[in-house]
Amino acid sequence: MNTHLLQTLFPTGYIKSTYDKESSDLIIPIDNGFFYLSKQDISQREATLLTELMIKQPVTKVSNGHLWYDYLFNQVEMPTSSSYYRIIQIRIRKDATNKKMWLTHFSKLFDSIVDSFFIDETSAILVEQQTTILYSTEDIRAMLLTLEGEFLIQATAFVGKFQQVSPTFITCFKEEQTIFNQFFSHFHPNDVFVFEEVALEYLTKKAIKESALMTNLYQSTIFDEETVLMIKTLWTEQGNMTSSAKKLYTHRNTLQYKLDKFSEQTGISLKNMTELTLCYLMILSL
Template sequence: MNKQDLITIYPTGFFSDVPSTDISQLSLPINQEWFILEKETLNPSEEQLLTTLFPNNLDTHHLDHHLWYHYLFQNKPLPHSEKSFRVIQLKLKKESTNAKDWLTHLSELFNQVEDFFFIDRQTAVLIEEKTHIILQKEELEGMLLTLESDFLIQATAYIGSFNEATHNFTSFFAEEELIFSTYYAEQQHVFSFQDIALDYLTKDKIQESTIMQSLKETLVLDDEIKRIIETLWLKQGNITSTSKELYIHRNTLQYRLDKFYERFGISLKDMKNLTLCYLLID
């Protein structure tokens, strides 16, 4: 039985990069993904047959003593606290037998970690308490690169926002979890909401806009110009920094920007035009 067979038989099911932590749902591993089904839509015989065909070998018993696991993923209460926390989500490029040691060493590099654990073989969370020392993105990137050389483990991390541990905290985390699962494959090592906010907040509007879709069809953006637009935007329009990042001569970059203007009448040296074109990149 393949993915299409499952969708055909169970149209209410859906695929996810991670297994569901909701006890009312059944998670079936298939081709590095998880097919999620509501258990109430299955009779006991179906559930038994599916779990036999798609055995889930993930051991979750180690999560029983993690209060933050129950709070974030099972809507269980957390002891009252007026402190602020943020969740750092981590995704390993591939499974590793050293993963738990790697995560333990990573946690020791923070000033104050409240909890940390893997929720599946490649996905982990680390809950950091807000103190006077707040690690920045560049510092976390350095930590991951250091541990990569020690453990031969590559990972992508999403830095969440600090929020008080109130009833709204799980709502914040639910959106951050969605963001991470949507964007982690496109990122290098570490990213935060600021890095993907423009795309995240405008994606649906761009799809709905007749003007933007027409502009997208008009502008022929090949892979080369897409790289230029993306890098130039990330470098805030700085041509020298962009040319260094792309390993091309500054004059060559200037020439390509001029040719783009001649062809489409849009100057990528103007930040408003550059941002507009950046939004059109798939």
């Protein structure tokens, strides 16, 4: 029985993302939280059937009223669902007394946030159910900027991938946590990033550090501040000399000279995308 059918059969019922242990209503776990139904609106037979058929786990397993918190952190089983969800991890720059109100307002800017909560003083989780409305990183960045003016709270967000609840969901979430913790400091306040933006560094960092050849190459290559900036700019501009020179505020011929000089000293040509990629990975990972 899905949420829509429950709402059709019991129109006086309502949905909440949290579990209220003080409520006298019959509380049924559903895809996007809990369905509350007054016992006065149903017969004893209906209450018994709903309890036996739809309440799959003791509600005492839900701590702090958040089913998704227990699923992500306490290994509590989730009701079966065909929906797709993604986890948006948030970290505010400093603790704030109005952070819960800020999180509530932030959640309401989305079409389908099924749960949201803080897991410590500065870290929060939003669980978004996939709908026809897809929010980009630019959309979410605009939301953060909008709320900063009202609440004076700055935050950084890491947007996970949509996936179904399955045995691999928690594994992927834990890896997303690792990525967020590792790269959080790389981004400015009110910035938003996704896995693709840090994938190269995340996936290659350990392998490069463990390579004796890469370590020796790094140590024998001149990577001063100017050279590092040059390599990063060339990489961002996909090796384009004209746009790279413009970004570096230098003449194209001057950049050409520096590339030739670097090649003479190291034997590495930054005009070659493969060798440029190699140098880019070195400066990211070592």
